[in-house]
Amino acid sequence: MAVLVINNNRCNLCGQCIMVCPFKAISRQNDKIEIDAGCKMCKICLKNCPEKAIGLIDERRTTVNKEEWRGILVFVEHLAGNIHPVTIELIGKARELADAVRHPVYCLFMGHGISQQAQKLLRYPVDRVFVYEDQELAYFRVDTYANIFEDCLRKVKPSIVLVGATSVGRSLAPRVAARFRTGLTADCTTLEIRANTDLVQIRPAFGGNIMAQIITPDARPQFATVRYKVMTPAQQLTIPRGSIENCSVSPDKLKSELILRQVVMKEELPGISEAEVLVAAGRGVREQKDLALLEELATLLGGQLAATRPLVEMGWVHYTRQIGLSGRTVKPKLIITCGVSGAVQFSAGMNASECIVAINQDRNAPILAQAHYGVVGDLYEVIPLLLEKIKGVRETNAL
Amino acid sequence: MFQLKIIVCIKQVPATSSVEIDPTTGVLKREGVESKMNPYDLYALETALRLKEKTEGSITTVTMGPPQAQSVIEESFILGADQGYLFSDRKFAGSDVLATAYTLSQGIGLLGEFDLIVCGKQTTDGDTAQVGPELAEFLGIPHVTWVREITEVTADKIVVKQDLGNSYAILELPYPSLLTVEKDIFQPRLPSYRRKLLTAGQQVKVFTFSDFIDHNEQKYGLNGSATQVERIFPPLTKQDQTCWEEPAPVVAEKIYELIKDRNFI
Numbered sequence: 001m002a003v004l005v006i007n008n009n010r011c012n013l014c015g016q017c018i019m020v021c022p023f024k025a026i027s028r029q030n031d032k033i034e035i036d037a038g039c040k041m042c043k044i045c046l047k048n049c050p051e052k053a054i055g056l057i058d059e060r061r062t063t064v065n066k067e068e069w070r071g072i073l074v075f076v077e078h079l080a081g082n083i084h085p086v087t088i089e090l091i092g093k094a095r096e097l098a099d100a101v102r103h104p105v106y107c108l109f110m111g112h113g114i115s116q117q118a119q120k121l122l123r124y125p126v127d128r129v130f131v132y133e134d135q136e137l138a139y140f141r142v143d144t145y146a147n148i149f150e151d152c153l154r155k156v157k158p159s160i161v162l163v164g165a166t167s168v169g170r171s172l173a174p175r176v177a178a179r180f181r182t183g184l185t186a187d188c189t190t191l192e193i194r195a196n197t198d199l200v201q202i203r204p205a206f207g208g209n210i211m212a213q214i215i216t217p218d219a220r221p222q223f224a225t226v227r228y229k230v231m232t233p234a235q236q237l238t239i240p241r242g243s244i245e246n247c248s249v250s251p252d253k254l255k256s257e258l259i260l261r262q263v264v265m266k267e268e269l270p271g272i273s274e275a276e277v278l279v280a281a282g283r284g285v286r287e288q289k290d291l292a293l294l295e296e297l298a299t300l301l302g303g304q305l306a307a308t309r310p311l312v313e314m315g316w317v318h319y320t321r322q323i324g325l326s327g328r329t330v331k332p333k334l335i336i337t338c339g340v341s342g343a344v345q346f347s348a349g350m351n352a353s354e355c356i357v358a359i360n361q362d363r364n365a366p367i368l369a370q371a372h373y374g375v376v377g378d379l380y381e382v383i384p385l386l387l388e389k390i391k392g393v394r395e396t397n398a399l
Numbered sequence: 400m401f402q403l404k405i406i407v408c409i410k411q412v413p414a415t416s417s418v419e420i421d422p423t424t425g426v427l428k429r430e431g432v433e434s435k436m437n438p439y440d441l442y443a444l445e446t447a448l449r450l451k452e453k454t455e456g457s458i459t460t461v462t463m464g465p466p467q468a469q470s471v472i473e474e475s476f477i478l479g480a481d482q483g484y485l486f487s488d489r490k491f492a493g494s495d496v497l498a499t500a501y502t503l504s505q506g507i508g509l510l511g512e513f514d515l516i517v518c519g520k521q522t523t524d525g526d527t528a529q530v531g532p533e534l535a536e537f538l539g540i541p542h543v544t545w546v547r548e549i550t551e552v553t554a555d556k557i558v559v560k561q562d563l564g565n566s567y568a569i570l571e572l573p574y575p576s577l578l579t580v581e582k583d584i585f586q587p588r589l590p591s592y593r594r595k596l597l598t599a600g601q602q603v604k605v606f607t608f609s610d611f612i613d614h615n616e617q618k619y620g621l622n623g624s625a626t627q628v629e630r631i632f633p634p635l636t637k638q639d640q641t642c643w644e645e646p647a648p649v650v651a652e653k654i655y656e657l658i659k660d661r662n663f664i
Contacts, residue, residue, distance in 0.1 A: 035467040124474045142542060142543070179536055183625030186528065204526070214627065215628050229662050260568060263567070371640060375650050386651040
């Protein structure tokens with residue numbers, strides 16, 4: 001058992017460890033230092049003890065033979081055969097990691113009537129696509145999908161498994177990772193690989209206030225989920241080089257305890273809290289009709305229009321679109337604020353956003369100090385040019 | 400009338416997620432270390448309370464953590480839980496998702512038969528949303544995550560509406576099974592003063608490593624953890640901010656490149 005021990009012969013009760021413990025897990029009991037169950041094994045006390053009186057007794061578990069686990073496997077998420085775009089992003093990342101250690105890239109695709117779709121995957125830099133087809137696999141059910149996933153992993157023995165951090169992926173991946181008693185790192189934003197095939201996973205914690213670098217040193221396969229739109233999608237190949245392997249499905253793996261009664265497609269657009277991209281309008285917008293400009297930008301970026309409180313009070317924008325303490329808290333991947341000054345009440349509702357671009361004429365506006373990218377400029381000049389640029393490129397691509 | 404025996408998993412988390420890292424020592428600054436119940440767990444507890452009222456069932460809350468984590472169990476008594484357990488031992492220190500889920504499964508294994516486990520969708524400190532599904536796997540029971548609505552409860556099944564992003568799935572589960580519920584599935588009730596007086600002094604039962612059936616120390620704490628945090632560091636801070644003051648066409652071009660690089664177009 002890895003455990004921190006106090007060498008009472010060396011300890012002079014200076015109390016340094018009590019001070020540095022971020023978890024308040026160390027206390028002095030009479031003439032001894034005690035560590036309680038609050039200990040998170042961060043080992044800061046060990047590093048900070050001036051008397052070197054804290055030791056770590058570490059009996060690591062047996063290590064795996066990393067040579068036996070080869071390749072990077074991507075789980076192909078789909079709804080009724082339509083492949084989720086996060087899959088292509090994962091393939092892109094998998095290829096990059098695999099090339100660094102000369103490993104193959106695999107896909108696991110399970111569903112019903114998906115052979116056409118499986119062919120499409122060969123346009124991307126994959127080496128092999130394992131296809132499991134059965135009526136029972138048409139829609140996601142966590143138990144049958146976990147069974148097939150397990151079957152594939154036992155056969156393929158990949159070193160790394162990448163799953164989209166979607167609703168489906170984040171329900172399925174933990175189930176399978178637990179079955180293999182291996183590590184799973186959620187919502188990775190950066191992935192790198194070491195020569196010994198250890199995956200270096202970086203993810204946000206504490207609501208994005210801290211980044212953690214995590215490895216899975218003694219277990220295989222290494223599981224990671226990655227959010228949609230974090231990695232760059234794989235480029236299509238001119239000449240496909242991968243192959244499809246149809247795998248047999250044994251009936252006992254298809255027995256489900258869950259009965260799927262119905263799948264209902266959502267019709268309503270997500271609210272501003274769920275939107276990945278927001279364009280926020282502030283008092284720099286002169287007239288209500290000018291909002292159309294920002295609305296257009298939001299639509300082009302697949303996002304939504306939001307606003308500050310004054311615009312809602314003037315009745316220009318519906319109250320459900322208000323950001324701030326008296327409105328909604330939002331955490332989109334991208335927010336572009338236009339003519340927003342950045343009062344505390346507003347910024348409290350959006351400062352956890354992953355990328356903040358602020359456009360304001362006043363270089364002293366507080367918003368420019370809160371943004372990752374502050375633009376000193378007139379939104380009436382910048383936004384039309386930006387729209388032109390985006391639309392121009394779209395048309396070129398369409399041709 | 401059938402009676403549902405429900406277990407709710409709760410966790411004590413720091414009262415604020417606005418933690419900082421000391422840039423010189425690399426140490427997490429947790430001044431004050433104010434703690435509270437993970438806010439998402441309030442929805443899990445409320446879901447259990449509604450089911451209890453509907454079925455005349457019972458609620459047991461469980462948590463894993465240091466001795467002071469028993470305060471979240473006491474809080475659950477005030478809200479209406481019937482009994483509660485704390486799984487606490489220094490041997491559990493440094494647990495990742497895998498070791499945490501395993502420890503919970505061992506502790507829950509000591510509680511006898513149950514029908515349903517309800518968890519919050521995730522915690523506000525780890526943010527992984529993985530402990531619920533891994534716990535279900537270790538207990539060998541089915542699970543459904545992101546439950547938005549409970550549409551039907553009978554003596555032999557529960558029907559739920561699962562939010563899958565672009566779609567909803569209506570799923571029927573047998574007992575025992577595990578649910579993780581979305582925020583806003585029900586409005587959590589406020590603690591009542593009457594129940595506070597009534598439950599004052601109600602005991603939180605404690606299980607330690609020695610109470611568990613599996614005494615393989617390799618499955619708990621740091622040893623039982625497959626993942627290892629190598630380092631923590633602050634994210635992109637305001638020091639990294641960029642300011643663009645060029646003429647509008649240059650700036651528009653820069654914004655365009657930025658949103659293109661980040662795959663928004």
